[in-house]
Amino acid sequence: MTSPRAVLTLTSPEATCALASQLATRLSPGDVLLLSGGIGAGKTHFARCLIHALQDPPEDVPSPTFTLVQVYDTAAGELWHADLYRLSDPDQCEELGLADAFETAICLVEWPDRLEDLAPADALSLSFDAGAAEDSRALTLDWSDPRWDAIVTELTA
Incomplete structure (x- = not known):
């Protein structure tokens, strides 16, 4: 059985930001978004827009490339933004506390x-x-948990 999949074209950085803002309102603690793509593909821009959508007022959201993890208090709960580019071993993810944060x-x-x-x-x-x-x-x-079905349907409507 293949996992569900949706493909979107985001026509501009503003469209990427709008999608991130829409998704932000549907997230709660325990939700994990895995952002992949090459350098400059838009991962950090998407993350920054999503974090801003959950902050009142929005604060500075630096890329966590060098700090590895930035933690924010938001109206929806604690949010962790991790950039694992510089890691070489999955054990380092455990040391950062990511496994606990996922829950x-x-x-x-x-x-x-x-x-x-x-x-x-x-x-x-x-x-x-x-x-x-x-x-x-x-x-x-891409997703396998049915929880994402309705959310992705709303985002792609």
């Missing part, structure tokens, strides 16, 4: 391939690629 916080994980088998099976995977037009992105969403 208690909203988690956005860039470079989720670094998690290997630590990636939660019920996560929503978002894969960003350059689109055909300048500044556009092709976004593929």
Whole structure:
């Protein structure tokens, strides 16, 4: 059985931000988003827009490339934004406390391939690629947990 999949074209950085804001309102602690794609594909832009949508007022959201994890208090609960690009071993993910955060916080994980088998099976995977037009992105969403069915349907309507 194959997992459900949706493919979207995001025509601009503003469209990417709008989708992130829509998704933000549907998230709660225990939700994990796995953001993949090459450097410059739009992962951090998406994450920043999603975090801003949950903050009142929005605060500075730096890329966690060097800090590895940034934690935010939001109206929806604690949110962890992790950038695993610099990690070389999944054990380092355990040391960061990500396994616990997957259960208690909203988690956005860039470079989720670094998690290997630590990636939660019920996560929503978002894969960003350059689109055909300048500044556009092709976004593929994959999931196995039925919880995401209605959410993705609403986002793609």
